[in-house]
Amino acid sequence: MNDVPATLGQLGAQGVCPASATPLPHGASGLISVGSRPLQAVAAPESGSGLRSGERADSEVPAPTEQRYLISDLCAYLDAYLPPEQVKECYRAYMFGAEAHSGQTRKSGEPYIYHPLAVARILAEMRMDYKCLIAAFLHDVIEDTEIAKDQVAELFGEDVAELVDGVSKLTQIDFKSRAEAQAASLQKMLLAMTRDIRVILIKLADRLHNMRTLDSMSPEACRRISRETLDIFAPIANRLGINRVRVELEELGFAHYWPWRRRVIQRALIKTSGARIEMVSTVETALKRALQQEDIQGAVEGRRKHLYGIYSKMRDKSRDFSEIVDVFAFRVTVDRVDTCYRVLGLVHNLYKPVPGRFKDYIAIPKANGYQSLHTALVGPQGIQIEIQIRTEDMQRVAESGIAAHWMYKSGNQSTANPTTLAADWLQNLLEMQREAGNSVEFLEHVKVDLFPGEVYIFTPKGHILSLKRGATVVDFAYAIHSDVGNSCVAARIDRRMAHLNTILRNGQTVEIITAPGARPNPGWLNFVVTAKARVNIRGYLKNIRHLEAQNFGRRLLSVELAAFNTDVDRVDPLRLAAYLEDGNLRGIEDLFGEIGLGNRLATLVARRLVGAEGDETAGEARQDQDLHPHRLAIRGTEGMVVSFARCCRPIPGDDITALFSPGRGIVVHRAECRNLGSLDGKRDKRLDVQWSDQPEGEYPTEIRVEIGNRRGALAVVAGAIAEQGSNIENVLSREKDGMTTDLEFLILVHGRAHLARIMRRLRQIPLITRIVRVARS
Structure with a gap:
């Protein structure tokens, strides 16, 4: 792999995680210490997993540059921002968790308590409150030990118990598939997050440490967990503005899911970075000098964009690596907002701006509260660079997002405050949950909303x-x-x-x-x-369809009961209650809905309700009634529970019949439709229907017109159809023999009489030699 592939196609050929991937070497673990590392974009040096024999392990998975510490080290860290009594509570929670997990080990062989301690350390770096840290120490006790939620609540309070329960997976329910179980657990977590945002912060810290120690898992588990991290958890961290966590989750997920793609991009960076190191130093020096000349106090920092960000840009914009020009970015941090705009003028005087690449996220913040000025410049040697200009407060929010609320308690309640914006997003989640049909559908909506x-x-x-x-x-x-x-x-x-x-x-x-x-x-x-639009439309249509099904089901049952000289209101209440109980139905409206959707046959339901299912005399009487049945009248306003077959496209005036379609209601056909086949022996699937005396709406039907090949012939036919008050939905043209052409029109009509007027008008056109109504097999 000495040659660096320049395109995503070449990356794709090498993007599969090898099944023989060998585990990464992990730092030696002490008995009571735990590994953690600072939150950073790309760690260096790096060690590899899944490398071929003899290759240098320099670019696969970001190596956890281990910082070894004890619980006493964490308590000393907490002393910097928590009162002593709260630190003692954290220590008590650690001891309780250690005892609860006693004898349990992780896949790596380490004592299990190492994991909760590392999660608490990550949250401590975010300056989270002590209840959140206590929940971090205990976040797996309900799921993985015999400790119950009530016991946690009794010892540490109801708030902590709710946080721990929100993070815990659903393990007591049997699911049909792993995907369904995953979706249900994530739904539970996200809904708990709407009550307390700290639930997701704990889960993000939990996932971050799991990703740091993923090398002890099997290759299949690595890929599955990494895919979930890239699809769900990294976008959630981004949505909440926690940039440090997002970047590390993306880097680790990228390294485990697409190790070869990551390696190729890193090699390309190394190959091209040598000549640009001097450029970075030159730009930094120039920016600092410009600030000094204008007596502006500010910090200048140059950095390389992280690998997954480069890969995402290549993938999303279908660009080669050589086309990703803004690999290097510079951040200028100043004291006030007005100074940001002064600095913007300075850098535009220093280097030429790239047209169309300026973004003002200060005036219009991102959805997660991020604020900054972004501009692209043509730097030394013609290399494009990106400059980000922001205040120190904006930098804090950019790194910590929603966590900055606990870190600094800033009291900023502007619309750009991450806490306010997160609350708005959580309200959208609640609305999506109410409208979604199941946990899998809810998760799909969330995924859409996260990008x-x-x-x-x-x-x-x-x-x-x-x-x-x-x-x-x-x-x-x-x-x-x-x-x-x-x-x-x-x-x-x-x-x-x-x-x-x-x-x-x-x-x-x-x-x-x-x-x-x-x-x-x-x-x-x-x-x-957008997820909000999609879930609201689906929810509304489901409700409308359910109401339509109930109304239609009542009509169907009434028709069948009329054959027994009774109606819905006169059905024996005891028989009705027994039938509803046998069918696990909550009420008669649910029964109407089942009938309307075709899931229950009105004929059989009627016989049960009148007590005639085993009565031969009643059966003979019913057959006599079938000779002159009470037909259901189709009005055209039944909605989604009545559909019209596309093969024959029935319209008012046609003789019609209908077939039950479970889950859809009924499908209406023309009586002579060839797709019906023999209906003998299919009485349980057939429904006798007729058109209402005054059907409403317009109905599609197809006609075929054979016309001579002349310029403007199509326009003449279309104009004649429009004259008769019909709209053309579609038209197909097929040349027959060079002299004539078949035109097939899909038009909207009110009924057979309307169609007849259209066809009479078309026969008056001299070019037309033949007109027929189309019925497809």
Whole structure:
């Protein structure tokens, strides 16, 4: 591997973690000490895992540069910011956890208590409060020992018990798959996080230490845990603004999941960095000199972007490594906000700015509270560099995010405060949980929500909303309020009318137009990108479908009961209650819903409710009724529980029949449809239906027109169809013999009479030689 692949395609060929990966050497472990390391982007030197025989172990997994310490060391560290009585409580929790985990070891062979101690150390570096640290010492006792939640609450308080329970996995429930179990446990944790944000901070610290010691796991487990870390935990850390934790999680996950890709990128960096070391020093010196000349107090720091960030940019933007120009970034930290803008002018005078690469995250903060000025410059030797300018407070928030609330208790309650922004995100999580059908669906919505790539949109009153890049008008409407999204019909973008599927761009002003009778369209799911919009649309459609199914199920059951000269209101209550209990149904509305969705046949339900399921006389009477059945009238307003077959496309006026489709309701066909086959012996699947006297709406149907090849022929036919008040949904053209062409139109009609008028009008066109209605097999 002496040649450095320059593209992602070449990286992909080497991106599989070898099954024979050998464990990383780990620092010698003492009996009562535990390993930890400072939170940093890329550790150096590095040691490898999964290297081929004879290769230098220099670039695989960031090596934990072990800092060995005792519980007494941690207590001494806590003395710097906690009162003595709270430090004693932390020590008591450590002793309790050590006793609870006595005899348990980790995969590495170390005593298990090493892990909680390391987790507490990570949280101590974030300056977390003592209850959070106590929960860190105890975070596995409910899950992995005989200790119960009540016992933790009795000894350490209800707050600590709730934190520990929130972090614990669901182990008492049997799940169908690992994915379902994982989703349920993550859902439990995220919902606990909505009650107390410290739950996720403990979990992030827990995951960070697990990633640092992942080398003791099997290659399969390494890949699974690393994938979960990159998909869930690193994005959550980013969403909460905890940059130090995010970077290390990404680096460790990248190293274990794509070790060869990481190695190739690092070798490419080493190959190209030699000539740029002098450039970094030159830029730092120039920036410091410029600050001194203007008498500005500030710190200048140059750094290389971390490997996973470079890889993500290559992947997301489909660029070669040679095209990633801003590998090096410089941070200027000053005292005040107005000084940031002064420094911006200085650096733009020093080096030429790259057009279109300036971002003001001070005026418009990111969704996680991050604030800074970003600008790209053409530095020495024509190499592009990135300059970040921020205050010391902004730097603290950039590194610690939500954890800065406990670290400094700043009392800043602005809209850019990470605590305020986190609370808004947690409210969105609660809304998603209420609308999601199950834990797996909820987790998918969360994943969508964790990768924003933001775009900033203004409301007509000047408020700013941050949305995921690629967001549409519908996403914006739901970001304002779910009721606004449910009733939106159009929008004005910068005072111009726009469709609902219009993709929004930075800085646009959007005004949503709503209508009282409007409701979400299932087609919106094809273009919305935010989790809030997707989950609200699905939730609304599920509720609407459930109500439609209940109403339709009542009608179906009423038709069947009419054959027995009774109705729903006159059914024997005892028989009804017994049937509901046997079917595990909570009430008659659930029964209507089951019938409407086709999960229960109205015929069989009716026979049970009238006590005729074993009565031969009643059966004969019912068969006599079938000769002149009470047909269900199709109005066209039944909603999603009634669908019309695409093979024959029935319209009002056609003789029709219907088939039950479990989970969907019924599917209406034309009576002569060839796809029905023989209905003899399929009485349990068939439903006798007819059109209502006054059906509503428009119905799609297909016609085939044979027309001579002439210029403008299609326009003539389309115009004639439009004259008769019909809309063309689709058209297909097939040339037959060079002289004639078949045009197949999918049009909307009110019924057979409307279709007949259209066809009569088309026959008046001289070019048309043949018109037929299409029925597909």
